[in-house]
Amino acid sequence: MDLKCPTCHNPLEQVGTHAHCNVCDTDIEVQANCPECHQPLEVLKACGAVDFFCQHGHGLISKKRVEFTLR
Ligand SMILES: [Zn+2]
Numbered sequence: 001m002d003l004k005c006p007t008c009h010n011p012l013e014q015v016g017t018h019a020h021c022n023v024c025d026t027d028i029e030v031q032a033n034c035p036e037c038h039q040p041l042e043v044l045k046a047c048g049a050v051d052f053f054c055q056h057g058h059g060l061i062s063k064k065r066v067e068f069t070l071r
């Protein structure tokens with residue numbers, strides 16, 4: 001996770017499907033992408049847990065492997 005805040009360029013903290021900037025105290029929307037095909041992942045939310053699913057044949061993607069990009 002090496003996304004930077006578009007406003008202050010501080011490194012962002014990943015929180016679930018959002019990124020948080022501690023400097024601006026703002027939540028920033030991020031896009032989860034498949035590490036294999038780089039297509040947007042479907043986000044499955046269940047009981048507080050978040051799973052990421054690739055609809056292009058790569059199945060469930062562990063959160064550690066998800067590529068996050070700013071929208
Ligand atoms: Zn910021």
Ligand SMILES: [Zn+2]
Pocket residue numbers: 034035036037038039054055056057058
């Ligand atoms: Zn994929």
